[in-house]
């Protein structure tokens with residue numbers, strides 16, 4: 153087989169450490185095949201799947217069920233988050249070596265996983281292996297109400313109340329006390345990044361994520377997109393959006409929070425419409441384009457989408473193009489420009505908030521562990537060709 157790469161650029165396959173593939177339970181929104189195909193088409197060769205499925209990934213049996221589903225369907229490499237509950241403290245610790253991390257919801261979101269009391273949070277933080285990340289959804293219930301349930305965009309125009317950082321402050325304090333590794337999912341405001349920066353300076357073992365949604369969209373887009381721009385945490389003000397770019401140094405990973413919901417679900421009245429947007433297929437194109445436009449160095453993107461996720465989650469054999477790593481490779485044509493459309497989106501729900509956006513950089517070929525899996529908009533990968541991740545921590 154001859155690979156023609158004349159004029160193309162080579163990138164490492166991206167790692168999306170934050171996706172919701174809805175399998176099992178809500179496979180009409182997404183399943184492990186459609187989700188990983190969307191990933192592949194977007195140059196993402198490794199994904200970490202969140203536990204808020206039905207049933208949630210919160211026990212040995214539920215984890216095994218999800219592992220079997222992925223083994224049969226996945227076309228990229230995959231790992232899982234274990235979902236914390238008030239009572240599964242010992243079970244989570246016993247299963248730690250089979251998952252990438254724990255996910256602990258300190259504020260409620262899609263699904264039923266939620267741990268808000270101090271005691272179970274503290275016990276999870278001190279019992280789960282200290283070097284293995286606990287990723288937290290650290291949004292306050294109050295700020296969720298303030299933004300999430302307001303039909304009127306009037307409220308979204310205001311900055312969040314200061315109390316929006318209560319969950320984050322608690323997580324940082326308990327991580328400091330227990331000496332554990334903590335990963336903050338989807339940071340969206342300048343204040344959060346200030347608190348995380350301060351904690352890092354103090355020696356707290358904390359890392360944090362930002363999503364392309366919050367990097368590229370703000371509350372003005374929310375008004376334009378209506379329910380399709382509803383997400384938790386919400387799209388923020390222009391000034392918070394700008395702060396994410398200004399504080400880029402503080403940000404460790406970029407993960408998409410790919411959270412598909414159908415058009416029918418999104419078209420319900422605002423209160424009823426679920427939160428979340430797709431993202432796994434558009435992350436690399438949007439970030440590569442931002443680098444092409446000179447907004448950010450490509451190497452800084454690779455750090456946050458490949459090098460750091462591989463390190464933080466202890467992914468064996470994964471990382472940027474270097475000696476000894478898996479040949480997860482993307483070939484991209486940096487000159488070809490195209491428009492992102494809903495028709496291109498391979499997620500079952502078939503829409504993206506970025507429809508209409510023009511980007512430079514067209515994906516030509518994607519290799520997963522050396523095997524050509526996607527070429528010129530055609531799938532070559534067989535369901536089940538994706539492999540489970542192995543962990544160093």
Ligand code: DOR
Pocket residue numbers: 172204261262289382383384385411412426427428429
């Ligand atoms: O908007 C969101 N959607 N935020 C979350 O935290 C969960 C996600 C989902 O699973 O739908």
Ligand code: ZN
Pocket residue numbers: 261289337338384385
């Ligand atoms: Zn979340």
Ligand code: ZN
Pocket residue numbers: 170172202409411
């Ligand atoms: Zn999420």
